[in-house]
Each structure stands twice: as C-alpha cells, then as structure tokens.
Amino acid sequence: MKAIVVYSSRTGNTKLVAEAMASALPAGTPCVSVKEVPADLASYDVVFMGFWADQGNADKAAQAVLKEITNEKVALFCTLGVPPVSPHAQETVEAAAKLLPNGQTPVGYFKCQGKVDPKIIEMMYKMFPEGHAHGKSPERDARHAQAASHPDENDLANAKAFVEEVVAKL
Ligand SMILES: Cc1cc2nc3c(=O)[nH]c(=O)nc-3n(C[C@H](O)[C@H](O)[C@H](O)COP(=O)(O)O)c2cc1C
Known part of the structure; x- marks a missing residue:
C-alpha cells in the first residue's frame, strides 16, 4: 500500500x-x-x-x-x-x-x-459588533479558549x- x-x-x-x-x-x-x-x-x-x-x-x-x-x-x-x-x-x-x-x-x-490565530480573533472582534455571530461574546471567548489547547x-x-x-x- x-x-x-x-x-x-x-x-x-x-x-x-x-x-x-x-x-x-x-x-x-x-x-x-x-x-x-x-x-x-x-x-x-x-x-x-x-x-x-x-x-x-x-x-x-x-x-x-x-x-x-x-x-x-x-x-x-x-x-x-x-x-x-x-x-x-x-x-x-x-x-x-x-x-x-x-x-x-x-x-x-x-x-x-x-x-485560532489571536490576530484573526482580534480582527474579527474589531470588524463585527458585540452580539454579531462573529463578534465578541462570552460564548465566542469560551470557544476560542477551548480551541487554544488543540x-x-x-x-x-x-x-x-x-x-x-x-x-x-x-
Ligand atoms: C481566515 C480564517 C478563517 C477561518 N474560518 C474558519 C471557519 O470557517 N470555521 C472554523 O471552524 N474555523 C475557522 N478558522 C479557524 C482555523 O481553521 C483553525 O484555527 C485551524 O486550526 C488553523 O489551522 P492551521 O494552524 O493549520 O493553519 C479560520 C481561521 C482563519 C485564519
């Protein structure tokens, strides 16, 4: 093979x-x-x-x-x-x-x-308002924190x- x-x-x-x-x-x-x-x-x-x-x-x-x-x-x-x-x-x-x-x-x-690249997270948070699907939110922060060890x-x-x-x- x-x-x-x-x-x-x-x-x-x-x-x-x-x-x-x-x-x-x-x-x-x-x-x-x-x-x-x-x-x-x-x-x-x-x-x-x-x-x-x-x-x-x-x-x-x-x-x-x-x-x-x-x-x-x-x-x-x-x-x-x-x-x-x-x-x-x-x-x-x-x-x-x-x-x-x-x-x-x-x-x-x-x-x-x-x-996820922290620079990209920062960029997305600047680009999209809080509450937007891609904006900063407690859920979003939690997901990035969870992904950070993978x-x-x-x-x-x-x-x-x-x-x-x-x-x-x-
Ligand atoms: C421009 C950009 C777009 C992304 N889009 C998605 C996405 O649509 N869905 C997702 O789950 N992750 C998305 N991510 C996260 C990356 O896919 C993830 O961090 C991946 O592990 C990066 O792999 P690499 O280190 O091999 O480049 C995106 C990241 C970047 C930089």
Whole structure:
C-alpha cells in the first residue's frame, strides 16, 4: 500500500495532525505541504488530504489541490475553530469533499479543533459588533479558549487511530 499525506497549514495545527498521521503509516510515507505535491500523486493508493477550515470550506490552497485529486481513495482531515462534533465541522468537510473532481466519496473524515490565530480573533472582534455571530461574546471567548489547547495529545492519538482504521478498510 502506497500512501501519502498532503496538508495545508497556515499556523501549524494541520501540519501537526498531518505528521501524526504520517507516523502511523509505513516508514518513508511522504508527508508534504500543498506547495510540494508530487507530480505522481495519482499513483498513490490512498491520499490523506488535510486542510484548515476557512469560511466553512477548505482553505484556498487546499481547495486547489482537492480539485486535482483523481485518486479513488481519499481520506480528508481538517482542523477548525469549532468542536469537531458541531454541524459546522461536518458541513465544512462535506463542502471540501464536493471539490473532488470525480465525485469520489472520501474513505473517511477526521476533524479536530485547532487554536485560532489571536490576530484573526482580534480582527474579527474589531470588524463585527458585540452580539454579531462573529463578534465578541462570552460564548465566542469560551470557544476560542477551548480551541487554544488543540490539537492536543489526545487529538494526535485519535488522528493516528483514524489512519489505522482507514488503512484496515482499504
Ligand atoms: C481566515 C480564517 C478563517 C477561518 N474560518 C474558519 C471557519 O470557517 N470555521 C472554523 O471552524 N474555523 C475557522 N478558522 C479557524 C482555523 O481553521 C483553525 O484555527 C485551524 O486550526 C488553523 O489551522 P492551521 O494552524 O493549520 O493553519 C479560520 C481561521 C482563519 C485564519
């Protein structure tokens, strides 16, 4: 089985998850950023494709790669500000899956929370008034505080377990 992990990461959260996933795959499995996608991507039996959530979809750099993945077996993973069980998290990975060019159904999804860049939080709080969905509120502050410790050891262990489950099903 020839696997590859490809990730897009702005502040490092998704990269951490990608590296944990690669560590659960055979030694030598490539783990590359979207800037280093190999020309022979289509020759891999399975692609683990990771991105950070950006406005309810994969981030732009990941979107460009998703649109080019022709492999039959694709597992998607992402880090996002909201808890992975929230509907927004599921909608985000489904939006990303729709970008696959051949209508492939991903062989699995993995989502985990990732700390949000404090500069972005500050910017959003300045941009949107208190009470607005993106503005400052006790709930919003609590969610950012909760995300601040992720991905944690438990998330990385779950990411490895996810890889093992996907591989066992191939
Ligand atoms: C511009 C921007 C847009 C974002 N949009 C979302 C979003 O729609 N939903 C969400 O849950 N998190 C969102 N986030 C949070 C990031 O997806 C999250 O912090 C992620 O873990 C960052 O991953 P990275 O460290 O690999 O870049 C956004 C972050 C930024 C900077």
